[in-house]
């Protein structure tokens with residue numbers, strides 16, 4: 001029963017909470033920190049070290065928001081959530097923002113009463129197999145047993161894909177990511193499926209990572225990004241522009257290292273760093289919000305490089321490169 | 336001025352607020368109003384909140400297409416089925432593991448409970464060790480232990496263990512041949528039904544005769560004979576209208592036949608073993624509650640150990656055993672929801688896991704789930720109460 005108590009509690013919170021306040025920013029300023037929903041440990045996205053410090057590109061979104069609001073990127077408290085707990089936690093007001101490799105889909109954006117503030121990682125679903133299985137393409141997977149996590153988009157994509165290609169399959173869905181990894185490692189499944197970035201991250205947890213490979217096939221679009229509750233435009237804006245600040249900073253070549261020397265530069269950079277205009281005021285945060293983000297968290301490229309492009313993940317920018325460099329990361333201008 | 340009272344008992348005038356009956360009705364009415372209005376407030380508030388947050392409400396989602404696969408289902412199910420059907424699949428899987436678990440836990444529990452009372456030092460201490468180990472380790476850990484023990488111990492599909500050229504065991508499950516019924520098989524079913532009825536009638540008759548004349552009748556042997564013989568005869572007469580579909584290794588795994596998945600086995604084993612340790616203690620307590628004089632009296636009548644236990648001790652012990660046993664059955668059923676950790680698709684995993692996540696309708700789904708567990712629990716309670724009433728000592 002313990003497993004559902006947390007869900008039950010959140011559902012009842014949802015049922016009786018006088019109403020989750022519409023003014024999340026005021027609440028957050030009042031309590032002095034951002035309550036951020038993250039994964040239970042996905043290398044590169046949201047993971048904690050043995051001292052309990054969180055890091056990852058998803059974590060950086062929360063730190064950026066805290067930097068914008070409090071000028072202190074450490075003013076964040078984290079709530080680790082499994083895939084199936086995350087939306088109820090957000091809806092019920094237990095967390096202020098969900099930044100947990102969450103795919104932007106129509107249902108989540110509408111029926112779940114949520115809003116996606118942007119995309120911090122463009123991903124797609126893939127397959128991980130043992131090398132000695134001798135499979136080189138997903139179309140050779142007919143009849144395979146597929147391990148995945150409950151409450152994810154992957155559960156649906158995999159059934160779409162196998163049915164569309166007239167392939168038999170059996171799906172084995174676990175509640176927690178660690179159990180998926182353990183079961184796949186124990187040979188329960190031929191295939192482990194989730195977002196490709198997740199596959200690279202989870203592969204590092206296997207007993208012998210080098211004995212497994214990610215197949216080239218990408219079977220879905222998985223735009224991952226931070227999520228907030230519907231109906232609070234101000235908070236939505238703070239979330240969305242914290243991300244846009246990081247992307248714009250990379251595009252303008254402003255990094256945590258060179259930010260001092262970029263001060264007093266060209267007009268666009270001046271606007272970015274709050275030396276001109278009233279963008280912070282309009283957002284309801286400090287005038288130097290974006291400068292705070294870049295100096296404390298870094299720009300998008302720095303965050304990516306620090307968390308994803310390092311061993312053992314070694315994920316390349318790919319489509320997550322800036323639009324100006326052939327990718328699709330693109331942020332509206334600060335003006 | 337003193338007025339002359341008429342003779343007779345003085346009439347006591349109680350004001351309505353001093354009348355216990357009126358008071359109790361009043362307070363019950365107040366409580367009812369409070370509870371109902373609180374319920375209505377919560378309901379209204381919830382609806383308003385969900386509306387304000389733009390979260391979908393209502394039960395329409397039960398009719399829409401589920402779109403996801405479920406690894407094992409007792410009823411027809413595919414990705415094109417509705418959420419309602421997926422819900423039914425989950426519910427049946429819960430009932431399956433609860434039912435088989437209750438049976439196994441009871442058998443193991445009674446066995447261990449009686450073993451603990453054995454005069455044989457080794458047996459009673461082994462039983463004690465069993466109880467102390469399994470009731471003191473958290474169930475979730477035991478589930479994981481059995482699950483990964485099962486997975487690790489079994490070979491991959493290509494190296495499956497093969498029994499009798501039809502049963503295959505590997506880390507994807509136990510593959511059994513499934514029966515394909517051909518024309519005429521219904522006769523065999525009918526033969527079985529007739530055999531069961533005959534056994535019931537015979538048992539009653541035998542009891543009546545024993546009550547009347549004291550003569551015993553070996554019902555057991557005749558029952559077995561009937562239950563096996565009649566269907567067998569029908570099989571022979573109809574020319575064995577039955578064939579077997581043998582599982583076959585194709586590609587990654589076996590196809591055809593029936594499969595029992597390792598998740599079910601691990602869950603069933605751990606629930607049974609865990610709950611049995613509590614049942615064993617209940618049985619021991621029940622048996623010890625029957626005074627030793629009963630055993631002595633029974634021995635004095637010339638009954639040996641077996642019949643003493645069966646005819647004298649257990650019927651009396653059952654009165655003490657049944658009520659706490661019901662709680663264990665309820666626990667087992669509710670504990671089956673831990674299955675979500677190991678991917679056995681029971682109600683909590685399918686409904687509050689996958690479906691809740693896809694529809695986001697937490698309030699509706701959690702309400703339905705709670706209502707389902709409540710109904711299952713109440714049904715078990717009702718059954719056990721009925722059984723308890725039946726078993727209670729009839730005072731003569």
Ligand SMILES: N[C@@H](CCC(=O)N[C@@H](CS)C(=O)NCC(=O)O)C(=O)O
Pocket residue numbers: 039040041042081082083101102103104148149151152153154176177180194195198202222224
């Ligand atoms: N993008 C997917 C989520 C995919 C997902 O949750 N992947 C798993 C990988 S198995 C994960 O990150 N788990 C981490 C955790 O549960 O802590 C979605 O939004 O549904």
